[in-house]
Amino acid sequence: MSKAVIKRLENLLSVKSLVTLMLTAVFTVMALRGAISQDFMTVYAVVIAFYFGTQSQKVQETAEGGGNG
DSSP states (O other), X not given: OOHHHHHHHHHXXXXXXXXXXXXXXXXXXXXXXXXXXXXXXXXXXXXXXXXXXHHHHHHXXXXXXXXXX
16 A cells, blocks of 8 residues: 555544544434434534644645645
8 A cells, every 4th residue: 555545544533533434434324314413413523623624724835835744
């Protein structure tokens, strides 16, 4: 496998990514059952916003040449 693929797999297996993926799976099941509570929706929205916010920040730092690794 190429180094880029391995790096992406490593990133996918980070705790943050695993929590986001699990919450998304739970959200999908709850949505299909029509049982999404307001509390869960709030938590899910915060986690998703954090996840995509940090991803966006990493991309921006890399584009600016300020990434740490």
